[in-house]
Amino acid sequence: MSRYSASEIEAKWQEAWEKAGIFTARQSGDRPKYYVLEMFPYPSGRIHMGHVRNYTMGDVIARYKIATGHNVLHPMGWDAFGMPAENAAMAIGGHPKDWTYANIADMRGQMKPLGLSIDWSREFATCDPEYYGQQQALFLDMLKAGLVYRKNAVVNWDPVDMTVLANEQVEGGRGWRSGALVERRELTQWFFNISSMSEELLSALDGLENWPAKVRLMQENWIGKSRGLQFGFERSDGAQAIDVYTTRPDTLMGASFVGISPDHPIAKALAVDNPDVVAFIAECNKVGTTEEAVETAEKLGLDTGLTVKHPLNPDMELPVWIANFILMDYGTGAIFGCPAHDQRDLDFCRKYDLPVIDTFVALEDPKPVENEAFVPPKTDRVQWIDHFAGLDIATGQEAIDTTIAYAEKAGWGTGVTKFRLRDWGLSRQRYWGCPIPVVHCDDCGVVPEKKENLPVRLPDDVTFDKPGNPLDRHPTWRDVTCPSCGKPARRETDTMDTFVDSSWYFARFTAPHADTPTDMDAASYWMNVDQYIGGVEHAILHRLYSRFFARAMNITGHLPAKAIEPFEALFTQGMVTHAIYSTFDGEEFSAKERKELGVPDNWGAYKAEYLFPEQVEQREDGYFIKGTNRRAVVTPSAKMSKSKKNVVDPVSIISAYGADTARWFVLSDSPPERDVEWTASGAEAAFKHLNRVWLMSERIAEMDPDAKGQGDEELLRAMHKAIHDVTQGVESFGFNAAIAKLYAFTNLLGKSKASKATQQNAIRTLAQLMAPVVPHLAEDIWARQGGEGLIATAPWPQADESLLIDDNVTMPIQINGKRRAEISVPREMERAEVEKIALKVDAVQKALNGGVPKKVIVVPGRIVNVVV
RNA sequence: GCGGGCGUGAUGGAAUGGUAGACAUACCAGACUUAAAAUCUGUUGGGCCUUGUGCCCGUGUGGGUUCGACUCCCACCGCCCGCACCA
Numbered sequence: 012m013s014r015y016s017a018s019e020i021e022a023k024w025q026e027a028w029e030k031a032g033i034f035t036a037r038q039s040g041d042r043p044k045y046y047v048l049e050m051f052p053y054p055s056g057r058i059h060m061g062h063v064r065n066y067t068m069g070d071v072i073a074r075y076k077i078a079t080g081h082n083v084l085h086p087m088g089w090d091a092f093g094m095p096a097e098n099a100a101m102a103i104g105g106h107p108k109d110w111t112y113a114n115i116a117d118m119r120g121q122m123k124p125l126g127l128s129i130d131w132s133r134e135f136a137t138c139d140p141e142y143y144g145q146q147q148a149l150f151l152d153m154l155k156a157g158l159v160y161r162k163n164a165v166v167n168w169d170p171v172d173m174t175v176l177a178n179e180q181v182e183g184g185r186g187w188r189s190g191a192l193v194e195r196r197e198l199t200q201w202f203f204n205i206s207s208m209s210e211e212l213l214s215a216l217d218g219l220e221n222w223p224a225k226v227r228l229m230q231e232n233w234i235g236k237s238r239g240l241q242f243g244f245e246r247s248d249g250a251q252a253i254d255v256y257t258t259r260p261d262t263l264m265g266a267s268f269v270g271i272s273p274d275h276p277i278a279k280a281l282a283v284d285n286p287d288v289v290a291f292i293a294e295c296n297k298v299g300t301t302e303e304a305v306e307t308a309e310k311l312g313l314d315t316g317l318t319v320k321h322p323l324n325p326d327m328e329l330p331v332w333i334a335n336f337i338l339m340d341y342g343t344g345a346i347f348g349c350p351a352h353d354q355r356d357l358d359f360c361r362k363y364d365l366p367v368i369d370t371f372v373a374l375e376d377p378k379p380v381e382n383e384a385f386v387p388p389k390t391d392r393v394q395w396i397d398h399f400a401g402l403d404i405a406t407g408q409e410a411i412d413t414t415i416a417y418a419e420k421a422g423w424g425t426g427v428t429k430f431r432l433r434d435w436g437l438s439r440q441r442y443w444g445c446p447i448p449v450v451h452c453d454d455c456g457v458v459p460e461k462k463e464n465l466p467v468r469l470p471d472d473v474t475f476d477k478p479g480n481p482l483d484r485h486p487t488w489r490d491v492t493c494p495s496c497g498k499p500a501r502r503e504t505d506t507m508d509t510f511v512d513s514s515w516y517f518a519r520f521t522a523p524h525a526d527t528p529t530d531m532d533a534a535s536y537w538m539n540v541d542q543y544i545g546g547v548e549h550a551i552l553h554r555l556y557s558r559f560f561a562r563a564m565n566i567t568g569h570l571p572a573k574a575i576e577p578f579e580a581l582f583t584q585g586m587v588t589h590a591i592y593s594t595f596d597g598e599e600f601s602a603k604e605r606k607e608l609g610v611p612d613n614w615g616a617y618k619a620e621y622l623f624p625e626q627v628e629q630r631e632d633g634y635f636i637k638g639t640n641r642r643a644v645v646t647p648s649a650k651m652s653k654s655k656k657n658v659v660d661p662v663s664i665i666s667a668y669g670a671d672t673a674r675w676f677v678l679s680d681s682p683p684e685r686d687v688e689w690t691a692s693g694a695e696a697a698f699k700h701l702n703r704v705w706l707m708s709e710r711i712a713e714m715d716p717d718a719k720g721q722g723d724e725e726l727l728r729a730m731h732k733a734i735h736d737v738t739q740g741v742e743s744f745g746f747n748a749a750i751a752k753l754y755a756f757t758n759l760l761g762k763s764k765a766s767k768a769t770q771q772n773a774i775r776t777l778a779q780l781m782a783p784v785v786p787h788l789a790e791d792i793w794a795r796q797g798g799e800g801l802i803a804t805a806p807w808p809q810a811d812e813s814l815l816i817d818d819n820v821t822m823p824i825q826i827n828g829k830r831r832a833e834i835s836v837p838r839e840m841e842r843a844e845v846e847k848i849a850l851k852v853d854a855v856q857k858a859l860n861g862g863v864p865k866k867v868i869v870v871p872g873r874i875v876n877v878v879v
Numbered sequence: 880g881c882g883g884g885c886g887u888g889a890u891g892g893a894a895u896g897g898u899a900g901a902c903a904u905a906c907c908a909g910a911c912u913u914a915a916a917a918u919c920u921g922u923u924g925g926g927c928c929u930u931g932u933g934c935c936c937g938u939g940u941g942g943g944u945u946c947g948a949c950u951c952c953c954a955c956c957g958c959c960c961g962c963a964c965c966a
Contacts, residue, residue, distance in 0.1 A: 751902035
């Protein structure tokens with residue numbers, strides 16, 4: 012008997028697969044194709060357990076599809092542009108390009124030992140000029156097709172560093188490096204016209220049957236289609252009316268003010284000669300640009316002194332307020348406030364002492380609004396107090412429809428459909444991104460670069476010792492001649508949002524070396540992605556942008572019409588988490604930190620210093636720092652992060668146990684869509700189990716082939732049950748359940764006394780069923796047990812239906828829904844017959860106590876319920 | 880704040896509306912060993928007594944639908960994710 016040596020067999024089989032070239036994607040008509048894609052990683056330099064889990068899931072699918080006779084495309088690449096490379100250049104010197112490519116080399120080196128079935132010949136990084144040059148070509152085609160345009164938009168501006176900040180670089184309204192108060196600044200920027208496709212992107216969601224319902228719902232809400240009324244409030248001073256948009260026009264009688272955004276043209280006009288307005292707008296601009304910041308900030312308002320006339324009651328005048336919670340981007344940037352039926356408006360009115368007017372009340376409890384707005388579902392029927400269109404009792408929805416019709420007929424308003432989805436701003440004032448291929452000419456305006464001049468390459472000779480975009484202060488790169496008139500001109504110095512890079516990489520994988528963005532022949536063959544796997548954190552933006560891009564690429568002739576929904580099926584996997592260990596020496600905890608860390612009240616008042624798991628040991632009365640009497644806190648699991656010292660490095664796990672153990676563990680303990688907690692004992696257990704399987708194989712190999720066995724039939728049945736269950740598990744992404752079935756079958760096989768032939772058949776089948784998860788171990792067992800060729804390409808085992816069904820079935824007997832007994836009956840037995848037997852059971856007789864049952868429910872093959 | 884999700888033993892979790900806790904971890908007991916590790920075997924949701932093929936309770940909390948609810952509906956609590964310049 013030999014021992015299980017993961018490092019030995021893993022290297023051996025990886026070499027064998029590479030030599031046989033079995034993972035090179037082949038385009039041929041004789042087999043169905045299957046395209047499996049895991050979201051490509053950002054090259055941070057280290058792979059983490061989340062990657063291992065994500066790629067193992069994809070690998071299981073890919074290997075299963077190879078075994079079931081498909082041409083499989085399973086590529087890998089690098090989402091390589093972005094801020095971390097520039098941050099690294101600023102922090103430690105060097106060039107983003109060198110940093111990025113070195114990281115890619117490191118990560119590829121860490122990934123290869125995992126034994127993934129990836130076609131590495133298709134690998135690319137988005138920062139390769141060959142890739143971003145094609146992206147520039149796409150941009151030019153989209154520009155021509157009217158899918159890209161320029162307009163002004165607001166950015167976070169750091170006045171000290173003189174640079175644009177990303178939202179994550181703004182902390183508490185201040186720049187993360189300079190600490191300066193961040194200002195809003197308007198710049199002319201490029202936009203993709205994604206909102207022109209709002210309706211299409213929304214309605215096509217219905218066809219995405221193999222996407223998680225929650226993701227479709229999130230996208231639906233994000234696109235945010237609404238039907239409402241748009242109308243003007245006449246200004247008392249006779250100036251141009253203020254247009255408002257509302258989804259609740261039925262509450263118009265309850266209006267107590269008109270609110271406009273601080274960015275509204277009227278607010279800007281007032282600011283010209285009104286210092287109060289200037290100050291108030293400045294105050295509003297201190298709040299960040301994110302929707303979250305705007306929505307959670309304290310509600311502030313300023314009375315402009317202007318008034319408007321109520322459209323239904325000309326005698327009534329409403330004040331016009333500037334309010335910080337009104338977004339210029341949505342609707343018309345102006346609203347009417349109806350405090351009785353909107354909590355935000357109510358808080359605002361109570362704060363500024365504006366009137367609260369009820370327009371409808373609950374049927375059963377008709378009381379006026381106090382400090383809680385009355386906002387029933389639109390489907391609830393309510394009592395109207397004074398509805399101008401004559402409603403008495405009606406639902407909110409009926410009232411909305413009636414009001415829109417009434418306003419349109421009377422001519423003072425229009426029913427309008429609006430979308431929340433905004434156009435996608437793609438300009439970034441940064442170096443490490445895909446250059447936008449246009450030139451600005453004083454005479455010709457914005458001139459697209461000629462396609463034969465692509466790629467517009469990033470210059471290498473840049474430094475990051477000064478704030479701002481290096482492209483902006485690089486004269487020889489920036490200053491060019493106009494492609495149209497030949498006069499001196501300037502290159503666009505903005506680069507593209509990295510979401511652009513990831514919005515079409517899946518298409519590029521079908522022909523990664525083509526000298527056009529895609530190759531129609533290859534794209535037609537491989538698209539769509541049959542299974543896409545990635546985190547739920549990308550549920551909206553990345554996947555919505557990709558859907559937009561696929562449509563844009565179809566319009567510009569780069570993808571076939573069938574590929575406008577590029578991801579046939581989507582799976583969103585959970586994170587890998589790990590417990591966090593810490594001390595409490597050092598600074599004091601804040602109350603918030605206590606809550607966040609779950610620090611018990613009696614544990615002293617000192618701030619945690621995070622500890623690596625191996626610094627901590629468990630004793631009878633709790634956790635301690637190894638070899639000391641200092642206590643440690645163990646907080647429940649959280650996403651692995653360097654700063655919390657709870658990262659488990661896949662490289663060290665692979666060197667300790669092997670890739671198969673890591674792969675087995677990340678799939679075994681939790682359902683794939685949920686987070687999995689990494690535990691040392693769990694990893695250890697996975698390793699032990701693989702050892703057991705190995706030893707079992709050795710034992711079977713050494714059995715006497717002529718010895719008589721017993722229980723062959725039972726083992727055979729269990730084997731076919733395992734084939735059936737594991738196949739189902741893999742097909743339905745129930746990897747943890749499939750692994751549980753593999754455990755059960757392995758335990759059974761371990762105890763089996765069946766003949767050698769049957770056991771050998773069983774262990775070979777077990778190896779095949781395990782192969783997608785632990786391909787190296789499976790390959791080795793397969794070879795030792797006389798399997799033909801590579802297990803990686805061997806056809807997937809088929810379950811024999813006739814061996815799956817037992818003749819007898821155990822049926823639980825319930826009395827009033829509680830299990831009280833069970834009977835064993837032939838599977839095909841008639842209902843009446845089953846009922847007769849069930850009624851004779853002691854427990855039933857006792858419960859009936861001589862009487863007759865009220866009702867007997869017999870679910871054939873399942874359960875009997877006797878109601879007494 | 881808005882949108883989405885999740886909540887089951889000591890722990891990770893299983894369960895087409897049909898026997899709640901599969902499978903695994905941890906713990907405990909036993910075998911093997913001079914001993915330990917490793918390995919193997921067995922027990923383990925809580926409670927009660929009359930120790931039985933027994934009874935009661937039990938899937939975040941409260942209500943509802945159903946012969947039957949972890950599963951469906953309503954409300955609440957807690958945690959996680961996203962919110963348009965992080966990737």
